[in-house]
Amino acid sequence: MKWDANWIWLEQRGDCKNQYVDFRKVFHLEPSELAQLPVLHLSARQEYNLWINGQWVGRGPSPCTPEYQYYDSYEVSRYLQAGDNVISVLCYQFGESNIITNQMQGEAGFIAQLMIEDTTAATVISATDHSWKSRLSPRFRTTNERISLWGGFKEIYLAHQEDGWQQTPYEDAAWADSQELAQAADPNSPWPRLIKREIPFLATEACQASAIIRTELNLGSVTEPESLLAAASEDTPDATEPGSAAAFRADASRPGSMPAVVYDFGRIVVGRPVLEVNAPEGGVLRIAYGESLELQEVDTFVLKRGFQRLRPFGRRVFHYLKLTFMATPAQVTVASLICEKVGYPFARQTQFGSSDDLLNRIHEVSLYTTRMNSHDHTEDCPWREKALWVVDSMVMGKIIYANFADTVLLRKCLLQGARIQLADGSIPGTGPEHNGMLLPDFCAYWLIGLHDYWRYSGDSSLLAELQPVADRLIDWFRQQSDATGLFARADRPGYWCFIDWTDDIDRRDKVAAISFLRYKALKVYSDMMRELDPTNGKAEQAEAEALSLAEAIRTQLWVEEKGLFADCLDGESLSGNYSLQTNFMAAWCGIMAEENTNRFLDDYYFTKQLPPVRGPFFQHIVLEVLRNVGRREQALSLIRSYWGEMLSRGATTWWETFDAEMPACTIPSTYQGHTPTYLQEGIPVSACHGWGASPAYLLNELVIGVDLADLGSGVIYLNSPYEGVDAAEAVMPLPGGQSITIKWETGPDGVTGTAEVPSNYRIDAAANYPLRIIPQEETEHSMA
Numbered sequence: 001m002k003w004d005a006n007w008i009w010l011e012q013r014g015d016c017k018n019q020y021v022d023f024r025k026v027f028h029l030e031p032s033e034l035a036q037l038p039v040l041h042l043s044a045r046q047e048y049n050l051w052i053n054g055q056w057v058g059r060g061p062s063p064c065t066p067e068y069q070y071y072d073s074y075e076v077s078r079y080l081q082a083g084d085n086v087i088s089v090l091c092y093q094f095g096e097s098n099i100i101t102n103q104m105q106g107e108a109g110f111i112a113q114l115m116i117e118d119t120t121a122a123t124v125i126s127a128t129d130h131s132w133k134s135r136l137s138p139r140f141r142t143t144n145e146r147i148s149l150w151g152g153f154k155e156i157y158l159a160h161q162e163d164g165w166q167q168t169p170y171e172d173a174a175w176a177d178s179q180e181l182a183q184a185a186d187p188n189s190p191w192p193r194l195i196k197r198e199i200p201f202l203a204t205e206a207c208q209a210s211a212i213i214r215t216e217l218n219l220g221s222v223t224e225p226e227s228l229l230a231a232a233s234e235d236t237p238d239a240t241e242p243g244s245a246a247a248f249r250a251d252a253s254r255p256g257s258m259p260a261v262v263y264d265f266g267r268i269v270v271g272r273p274v275l276e277v278n279a280p281e282g283g284v285l286r287i288a289y290g291e292s293l294e295l296q297e298v299d300t301f302v303l304k305r306g307f308q309r310l311r312p313f314g315r316r317v318f319h320y321l322k323l324t325f326m327a328t329p330a331q332v333t334v335a336s337l338i339c340e341k342v343g344y345p346f347a348r349q350t351q352f353g354s355s356d357d358l359l360n361r362i363h364e365v366s367l368y369t370t371r372m373n374s375h376d377h378t379e380d381c382p383w384r385e386k387a388l389w390v391v392d393s394m395v396m397g398k399i400i401y402a403n404f405a406d407t408v409l410l411r412k413c414l415l416q417g418a419r420i421q422l423a424d425g426s427i428p429g430t431g432p433e434h435n436g437m438l439l440p441d442f443c444a445y446w447l448i449g450l451h452d453y454w455r456y457s458g459d460s461s462l463l464a465e466l467q468p469v470a471d472r473l474i475d476w477f478r479q480q481s482d483a484t485g486l487f488a489r490a491d492r493p494g495y496w497c498f499i500d501w502t503d504d505i506d507r508r509d510k511v512a513a514i515s516f517l518r519y520k521a522l523k524v525y526s527d528m529m530r531e532l533d534p535t536n537g538k539a540e541q542a543e544a545e546a547l548s549l550a551e552a553i554r555t556q557l558w559v560e561e562k563g564l565f566a567d568c569l570d571g572e573s574l575s576g577n578y579s580l581q582t583n584f585m586a587a588w589c590g591i592m593a594e595e596n597t598n599r600f601l602d603d604y605y606f607t608k609q610l611p612p613v614r615g616p617f618f619q620h621i622v623l624e625v626l627r628n629v630g631r632r633e634q635a636l637s638l639i640r641s642y643w644g645e646m647l648s649r650g651a652t653t654w655w656e657t658f659d660a661e662m663p664a665c666t667i668p669s670t671y672q673g674h675t676p677t678y679l680q681e682g683i684p685v686s687a688c689h690g691w692g693a694s695p696a697y698l699l700n701e702l703v704i705g706v707d708l709a710d711l712g713s714g715v716i717y718l719n720s721p722y723e724g725v726d727a728a729e730a731v732m733p734l735p736g737g738q739s740i741t742i743k744w745e746t747g748p749d750g751v752t753g754t755a756e757v758p759s760n761y762r763i764d765a766a767a768n769y770p771l772r773i774i775p776q777e778e779t780e781h782s783m784a
Contacts, residue, residue: 001041001117003184007109007191010134011176016108018094018144018153018312020137022165023110024088024172027126029084033116038080038125042112043071043194044091044592046104049313051088051166052079062197062376062412065433066106068419069191070198076114077313087126088166090137092313100150101387102435107190109181114247133175138163140313147298148684150385154297155312160282160304198412202375203345204271206338213293213320220259220325221251228263228337229278248334250325260324262295263337267652268319268688270372270382271341274311275323275334279303283328285310289318291383291687292667295297297324303332312473316384317372317688321650331518344374348739350403350696354703354728359636362643366696369653370399373690377413377432378482381656381686388413388431390519391440391498392691394449395620401456402697402708405733410453417446418469425476427469439496440487443473444517451524454531457735458712463528474525474542477518485552486510486569487518499581500618501657501676504611506567507604512557513567513585515549520589522546563599580610581618587625597629606634614659614674616642616692623698632702632722639695639702654692656685693781704730704742705766716740716757718765718773723751729766734758744771 010021029038042048043061050057057079060072093108115126141156164170182189194509208230215222226232227248249257268291277285282305288295299312321339325332352363373379373396380392397410416432427446429439447470454463463470482488490497490511497507497514516665526542557565557574559708563585583600584594592600606611613622619642645660655668657675668674668685677683701707703725707717711734721728727745734740746754751770757763759775 001115002122003041003111003113003127003782004124005113005184006129007111007181007184007189008128008130008132008134008178009108009110009181010136011179013108013179015095016093018142019093019095019108020140020142021108021110021213022135022137023089023091023128023176023178024086024133024165025112025126025128025131025169026084026086026168028084029082029113029125033125034077034080034082036116036118037075037077038114038116040074040076040087040112040114042089042110043069043191044089044110045069045106045108045191046094047092047313048110049090050074052076053081053085054088055079058201060197060201062199062432063103063388063432064195064416065121065420065431066190067434068193068195068416070196071111071194072197072201084168086166087166091311094152096146098149100431100436101385102152103385103387103430103433105153105433105435107181109191111184111191111194112353113184115158130177130180132178133172134178135175142514147296148384150316150684151383151709154299155314156300156302157310157312157462158302159308159310160302162304162308185714196760198415199376199408200345202342205341206339207265207269207341209321211264212267213262213264213366216258216260216262218258218260219254220257221249222259222261222402223249225261228334239400249331250323250328250334251331252325252328253330258326259305260276260322262293262320264321265318266607267337267368268317268372269339269341270315270317270343270375270688271318271339272311272314274309274336274338274340276307276309276336277303278307278333278335279305279328279330280332281329283332284326285332286324286326287312288322288324289316290320291317292669293320294671295320295322297322311340315382315386319687342375343371344376344409346371346400346404346406348405348733350700350733351729351731352699352704354464355726356724357459358640358644358647359699359703359725361647362639362695363699365643365647365651365653366399366693366699369688369693370403370696372653372688373693374400374409377416377515378409378690379584380691381689383688384684384686388416389691390417390429390431390439390449391445391617392689393417394445394452395617395694396690397449397452399693399696400701401452401711402732404446405735406446407453407457407459407735410449411457411459414446414450414453414462414466418466421469421472424479425472427473428696429498437495437496438494439498440490440514441498441517443476443648444514444521446726447473447521448524451528454528454708454712455709456711458714460531463532467532470525470528471538474521477521478545482510483550484510484556486556487514490514490568499585500613500645501615502581502611502613502618503732505581505677508568508570508575511567512553512565512569512571514583515553515557516585516591519546519549519553519591522549523590536630550591563596563603578610579606580613582624584613584618584621584625587628588621594629597625601626601629601631612659612661615657616654616689616694619697620691620694623694627698627702633724635698636702636722636724638701643695651687652687653688655687656689656692700730700732703728704732706730706732706740706742708732708734711761714760714762715764716761718755718757718763718769718771720766720769721751721753721771738776742771
């Protein structure tokens, strides 16, 4: 589209740190213009909330690097009227450079354009320029503490400063004109491109607390706190009305009193709490949140007199929520408390069930964890940092393909990784904003994730679009080798050689796992180049390099008498450290032969001769290796024991780290352990981490026997179902509205049942596949 708008901000910009800015524009519409379905396009750095004529419209934009700035589009005729109208936008700028992930950066700015568009012309009704009114919002305090060094600021909201600024009849003469910063898509501006939103708007869903953990009088009083629970009667009278019997009331009129209630939402939720409160004489409400009962106070509302509907600007994540009341001259009534959950709008989801209740529960929690980490991009954790980490995205991609039949979200994530590629060809380990956080193993994972996407989706157009990015990345890997042919100096300053979150790996100089991953990256790159152009020689060159690298690895890092790969080669000195991670990675990447893999499993892994794998992320590599060498029973045993133990300790989403050998009374915590950051205060521990949800796709393969990895080439693999359960049934969505339905039971004659599969796919069934395959009515094969 053609932009006529300018990026704007406050006339007196000042310090933009933790800044909330109100913008208003009044404009006139003729009835004929209203009938032509006006569309509003807008964007902001970093966030906006939008109202038209006092009606809530939406929030955005999708987080991005400012060089590739997303904008949103709304068809807004239902909010407009003939005559005068007002667009009101609250924009937020983080404005703090001290953040661990280097996200939420860039210059403050806001841009909007209201248009009438048809097939022949486009008419601009209003576009941001100096005439838009703006002010520093009086409702938000800006000198607040940070939530953590990974995230934003706490919020202090002054409800008594609300003045109806979103309404059409409002006097804004005292507001200043805005400052024009740059024209839209000015190549010399901080925002040289504007890109239309690439995924649907996020979906919302209301939920309520299910229980009360505790009530604290603290010199005050609390009555009827249970009225806010989901189980409370829907016929409860309006609790804001005087005399309402079943209503939550808090009295903090005694000096220094702080009555409080801790609510349990049943499991971790992601969204914003919304409260309806009647405070006849005002007061203060503070809200604390926790993924566990280690609660942190984040939001403070200074209440106005009378009724108010409160919600924080920022997104929150919590299992438990604490309301604390202070300085209320008169009793305060809370009419309702909900969480407005938010997440990516997956249309469909696998239905998985078996006679093994533990496996069912693990599968369900894995899907729920994935949902809680799927928003404008895949997130490693929704509370601590909300970042787009490459490896979390790779793991979650496998889950999303196999269980939600969605490719749109991962396509966007891959593009956002490509858009922040560094000048030397490497890709930062995190995003979506440009940064220099370099994890050499994550560079390989980005390429592997692209290959996974293509195999499932068949979307060769994305391969073609990203080929230059892949070429530069492969060339960067080439430049990291020394005379040994191995990836060298993986421990150089500025690099984070991750592999797994553990101290059990020797990560000096030529780290074995990084060379293994480079080998796998070469193999998948060769596969993709062969798809794009089998004649340009790139596939053959990559295969030759992979062959040479494999020889260098086996010659210099393999220790025959141990049957293991050493962790690293430091200069010319071979490390004496051997880790499970290094050797599982060798098997996963195709460096370790199957015979040696089975020897390693029997001699070291199952006999516990090396320090254990403790983290949920690396367990997915362990599970895939067990699957690849036909050790289904051991893989399922690991899922039952490791993830089952998390469930037994109260997990409702999968934890970032977990050591199943620690005492059963402990969960991951700065103070309880399970994490390499034990007793390091200020580093939040995540209890909802997408990288731990791998059972969601692996159980589909290990129990149901369905492998959709090559769906893009029109192939569905059917392996024999797992006879270790008495019965199982699954409905797995496919692109284009199709699905696979598998149902069987185990009886005296073995496994019997059916596999209903769309006939437009080629079925590759295992020898002696026991289920009767029923072709579904053929429909057009879609890669939506």
